[in-house]
Amino acid sequence: MDVIENSGGGEMEENKIISGESLSVEKFKNTSREFGIMPFWFWNGQMDYKEMEYQLKEYYDKGIPGIFIHARFGIKNYMPYLSDEWFDRVKFTVKKAKEIGLQVWVYDEYNWPSGTAGQQVMAVDPELTERYLELVEMDIPGQFFTFLEGTDSRYVDMEQSEPVYACAILEEDLKNGVPKFIDLMPNLCFDKVIAWEAPKGPWKLFYFIERKASWYIDTLNEDSTKKFLELTHERYKKAMDNDFTGNIKGFYTDEPAMHYFEVGKDNYVIPWSKKIFELFKKDHGYDLKPHLPKLYYDLGGDTAQVRYDFWSTLTRQYEKAYFEQIKNWCHENGVIFTGHLLFEEWLRKHARASGNLFNYLKHLDVTGVDHLYPRIGTREMPDEHVALKVASSAAHQFGSTRLLCESLGGSYWDVTMERMKWIADWEYVLGVNLFNPHGFHYSIEGERKRDWPPSQFYHHTWWRHYGVFNDYIKRLSYMLSGGRHVAKIAVLYPINSIWTNYMPQSHTLIGDTIEADFNYLTDTLLRLHMDFDYIDEDVLKDAQVKDGNISICDESYSLLILPPVTHIKESTLDIMEKLYADGGCILADALLPHGCVEGEANGFTDRIKALFGVDPVLEQQRFVERLQDKYTIKANANDRNGKALFIEGPGLNANKPMELLDQAIRQCIQPDIEIDDPEIFYLHRVKDDKDFYFIVNPVEQGSDVSITIHAKGIPEIWDMETGDVSAMNCYKIEGDSIQFKLYMQPYGSALVSLAPYKGEVHAEHSDLVITSIDENKVQGYGRIKNDAHLVMVKDGQKKSITVPASDPLNPIEFGRTWEFAADGYNALLIDQWKVAVDKDNDGFNKGYGKGTFDDNNWMDFKMGAWEMQLPVEWDSKNYPVNLWYRTYFDVEQVPENINLLIDGFKGETYDIFINGRRVDGKPVRSWLDAEIGEIDIKDYLKEGKNTIAVRLLVSGKTDGILDLLKITGDFTLKSIEGGYAIGQTVSSISTGDWAEQGYPYFSGTGQYAQNIFIDESYIGNVLKLEIDCGTDLAELYVNDKRVGLRPWHPYEFDITPYVQAGWNKISLKVTNTLINVLEGVKKPSGIFDARIVPYNSYEVTL
Incomplete structure (x- = not known):
């Protein structure tokens, strides 16, 4: 049982959302609510109490166990974030959720990323604003007097910066990697000016400046997180009368990073903080300042070590400043800590934004990960796999029973349950078991429908059936939570080699090879059906080596795969040597480590050479010089069957030699399972001593697959849709293995277990679909034109049977x-307007609302921000101002039930005129949304051409009619010239x-x-x-x-x-x-x- 001490020092009661539950067929059939989805509830509207209660009851009705309160775009139009009004609704939610039977969790930020308390942290103390270090370069011809002002952007961009360090180097020395620098800091004058008489050159002048990114916190500064906790978590604690017990279960932190300035592109920027020099010297015993150029350029000697030291200091500080503080606060207050990181897919961005992901994931009580968009990992996008495998590996190795995945954000308004299941199946086969949909919007009125759609909530056409999807997820989560994951392979997480080869402004051959091969290994191992975990070097250091296996938590790996790496820790080599000596296996790709970044470096390369029989320095030289164009497997072995294999060549991703990789691995291990289709993925778990295999087809083509499981037993199917469990009737026992076939539907999945074989009558082969078998007969069905062939096994004896075919009946x-x-309203949508600006507020008197008014000379607009569609600039001094919108539609026959939806009328006030008549009456809640109103317009319509005019008072450039005009009701649309007529x-x-x-x-x-x-x-x-x-x-x-x-x-x-x-x-x-x-x-x-x-x-x- 997972427990967390509360503030009183006791233990919290078990919460299945984090602990899992023991195995039984009954629990599979009637799964506990706690294994259902856990969505973000987007608080983005007026948060009316009656509407909130309705929505909470809808959650419960669909079997959902709880929600994350999440402040989103729109909430500030109604109440300040973390205000008294906000917490009144938090308390209301907690109270009603208790009555209904839901858990309440808190997302710890307004929008994202976490850490700013809705920008309040920086507002309270500007010194807590994020800092970054930027290198500004200048080419100096020499002999030349330089007067570089660090104050403006006349020649280079130096605005709003503070000097950190300046130096110069001859361009020839820089090109040759010779670190002969002239320190220019003594030349600093007039506060920020570098004045220098450059000798004969040419030279590169490096000016390192510190800047601030005003919208995020300095997460490397412990005071930033302290203030964040004070402004956010402590306020929730106060609202709960200092006792979270039975009120709020946990806090979710989202996409924090140690660096948040242009992190998505290559530039001369790296993370920074006020005390980096002090922290660095404390960690490593030398001054960083004169070594700063080595973070950007290869300058030989200790360049790799400086880079490792820099990024390791940042990683440790970020871990201490942010994650440790929040975890400690949560545990002291008896609540659960969960969330996920930024840029989980790409190794290069791991370094830039976070450092080492494993350092932070270990602090989460429920490990989390993010997956956006309607896409999955593929051969072309293997990095999508990486994010999930990093998180699941951390969960396995740090003991997190559940792995949360934020899912479906950006999956579009055409999201179907099949798309949702497709994405969920792929996430779950990679280790997820807690589904966190992004998101469930309180309202989708106006621009809120564009806040990372779709909302998967009550608005949706299929919401009444959402419980079907939730039941599927619930059963799958139950079955894949608890127990242990089974994989024989650990793949080294090569972040230390990424660091030592990292330059922020440009890619390097070795850095790109490391990432490309790491990604290729990830995707290909999945397709070879050889499951694995990544393993970080610090995690590996604490592992046990016994009987040829690396043991960590419940995991046991007999093969360690090294992607291309250039630098590792001595502790990693120690484990490799122990594993080899104890009969385990190591497989390395393209580059072997030649540098030791932590530990004893003397004799390091000799130890690598002794282990693999290959000189790592020579191999890197040949690789860089592009002398390797073929693949060769070089192998060392010992008398205990230990193996150290090296795939010499241009890197696996260069030519993608899948068969060669398969051959190399099979020299080391036998897979648990063999599947004859590389499109199919699998996950093997053991729950209460029972083996389960989750098998997924993530593509749109169905597939007949042959499966061999190297274990004893007969296959059972656990149906996640119905909760039924049934033994398969057709399988073949071969020694200690079982063989069977499955038809995998497009985007299909199956959960298979093994039950003890007790001599049951079964078929080894059948051309029919078998529905039942007993001692005396076989029943089945089929559409066959030729005689069917069956091979039956009874009392250990095989019998071939021919079944005469019956002519199949016609479909x-x-x-x-x-x-x-139509169950629901049809709609006529309008996106073409004539628009006039009514500066004199005289539009009504001029007849702008009349059906007969001539608007031919007005501007043509579409839906959207009004000022952005003007042909010339608008003077903001003229706000607020009335706009008049006019449009037309045809009616063949006026329906009995027809309404106008008030959606996206962004402005202070509005009036609507139909055929010259002002539309009276207040809009009521529509069928679509809590804040999209509807007005009955039947009495305003006529047969033929109808005019709608809208007066809208706007007060900003993004105001206007932001959405399609929606006329809904019981009618059809008939095509006419230029559009449709209502019929x-x-x-x-x-x-x-x-x-x-x-x-x-x-x-x-x-x-x-x-x-x-x-x-x-x-x-x-x-x-x-x-x-x-x-x-x-x-x-x-x-x-x-x-x-x-x-x-x-x-x-x-x-x-x-x-x-x-x-x-x-x-x-x-x-x-x-x-x-x-x-x-x-x-x-x-x-x-x-x-x-x-x-x-x-x-x-x-x-």
């Missing part, structure tokens, strides 16, 4: 015409895209019905209804009985028990996404094809 095709009704609803629709049949902007559920005749000859066979509805959600009723719901592939229903001979009523409901109505995207939706496929039933006597 039953549906008619092209369906009864149809009466239809009662039937054809197979195909409903967007082309009057519903181009409809987001909701289309209800289809059709009567279909089933002949008597079909009854008694297996009947499956197959539907093509894209990747939307389908729900089926047959003869008014619910058959089921398909939120993802396969879009197939077994209707055998629901049909009868004769006429049958088939009702299908298809639910699409919000992108049609919110973005005006005519995404194809509906039933594109449907048919009933009969499968002949077979029974075979044994």
Whole structure:
């Protein structure tokens, strides 16, 4: 049980959100709520108490265990962040959540990244503002007098900076890596001026300056985090009357970094703080200042050591200043600490933004990671894998039972449950087991719908069915939490070699090779089905080596893989030597370490040479000189079967020799599992002494895969959708291995376990789908034209059986015409306006609101910020000002139910006129959103051309009508020249895209019905209804009985028990996404094809 001491010194009660739960079939079927998703609840609106209670109850209704309160864009329009009004709502949320049965957690920042308390830290104390060091270079021809002012940007950008150090070097010496510098600091004068009479050159002048990035804190300064805790966490504590027990469970920190200035690009900038020189000298015993150029240029000698020392000092200080302080505060106050880091995907950015990620992840009670966008790791984007594997490795090695992943941010408004499952499956197969959706918006009115969409909350068309997705995640999280991860391979995390080869302004050959090969190894090991963890050198130092294995926490690795590395610690070499001597294996790629950055350096290269039989210095020289173009596996071995292999060559990523890597690894270990499709990924865990294999197909093509597990037992399928557990009927036992086949659906997944084999009757091969086997018979079905072949095993004896084929019946095709009704409102969207600026506030008297007004000379606008669409600049002195918007639409027949949504009317006040009449009445809460209002406009419309005019008082350049104008109701749209006309609803629709049949902007559920005749000859066979509805959600009723719901592939229903001979009523409901109505995207939706496929039933006597 994971426990954290509370402020009173006692232990908190077990919380399954962090601890996991023991294995049972019953718990799998009826999984504890705590394993459900844990979303961000975006507080971005007026936070009305009644609406908040409604939304909390919606969370509970869908099986969600709790929420993270998260301040977002929009909240400041209603209340200051961390104000009394804010905490009134926090207390309300805690109280209602207790009553309802939800856990409350806190995201510790306004928007992101964490650390500033909504910019209050820097406002209170500007000295806590982030600092960075920038190198400013000048080319000095010499002999030449230089007068470099560090005050402005006339010649080079030196504004708002403080001098740190200045020196000069001959360009020839710089090119040759000769560190002969002239110290120019004695020449500093007039506060910030370097005055220097340069001798004959040419020269490079280096001026190192300190600057501030005003919007973030100095996370290397412990006082910054102290102030952050004071302004944020302590206020929550006060709001909870100094007792979090039963109130707030934990705090989430998001994307902090030790450096946040232009971190996404290469430049002459590195992290800095006020006391770096002091900290550096304390850590390493020498002055950093004269060595600063070595952080930017290769200057021979101790360059690598200086770089390592610099980045290690920053890493330790950042860890101490930020993560240790927050962890200690959380533990002292009995709450859980979780969150994730910045730039988790790329080694080069690890160095720049954070240093060493493992140093910080070890302080989280629940390890966390981030994954954005609707994409996953691929051969082309292996870095996406890296982020997940760093985090899961840390969780395994530091004992975090759960691994949280912030997911789905930026997954677009067309997100389907299949897309959500696809992303979740990939995250989970890499070790995640706590799903943290980003995010659930309190409101999506106006520009808030563009705050990292989508909102996956009550707004969504499929929200009523969200519990289906949550149940899937809940079962998967339960099964993959607790127990232990199984992997035989550890891959060295090469951050120390990244540091020693790092230059912030440009890439290097060796640095790029390290990262490229590290990424290639990551992706390829997954495709070879050889699971692994990364291992940091400090973690490795504390490992135990026994019986040829490296043991850390619950992990045991028998093969250590080194990506290309140039420098390691002596402690790492110690472990490598012990592992080799004890019968374990080491595999190195392209570059061997030749430098020791910590420990005894004397004799280091000789020890590497003795271990691998290869000279590491010579290998690097040959690599840099591009003398390696072929791959050779060089191997050392000892009498205990220890092996040290080196793949000599240009680096694995250069030519991607997958088979060679597979060959090298198989000299060292036998994989747990073998799968014949490299697109398939797997995860092996042991839970309560039972082996589980989570198998995932992350691509859109289905696949018949053959699987061999090198263990005894018979395969069972644990169905995450239904909670059912069933033994497979068809498998082959080969010695101590089990072989079987699975059809992996597009974006499909399967959870397989091994149960003890007790001599059960089973099939080794079958051309039929077997539904049941007992001692006497086999039952199954299939569509076969040729005789089926079965190989049965009974009492240890094999028997081949031929099953005569029955001619398969023809599929039953549906008619092209369906009864149809829209469950939800159709929409007409308008994005074309005529706009005038009413400086004199006389627009009403001039008739701007009248339907007959001539606006031909007005400006043409689209939705969006008004001032940004002006042809000339606007004087801000003229705010506030009235704008008039006018547009037109056609109505063929006025519907009984038609409304105008008030969405994105950003301004102080507005009036709406339809056909010259002012629209009276206050908007009410719409069907779409808590703060998108709707107004009934039926009585204002007429048949023919209709005019809408809007007067909007704006007070800023980003005001205006920011969204598509939405007219919603019960109608269809009929194509006319230039757009659509509103017409009466239809009662039937054809197979195909409903967007082309009057519903181009409809987001909701289309209800289809059709009567279909089933002949008597079909009854008694297996009947499956197959539907093509894209990747939307389908729900089926047959003869008014619910058959089921398909939120993802396969879009197939077994209707055998629901049909009868004769006429049958088939009702299908298809639910699409919000992108049609919110973005005006005519995404194809509906039933594109449907048919009933009969499968002949077979029974075979044994």
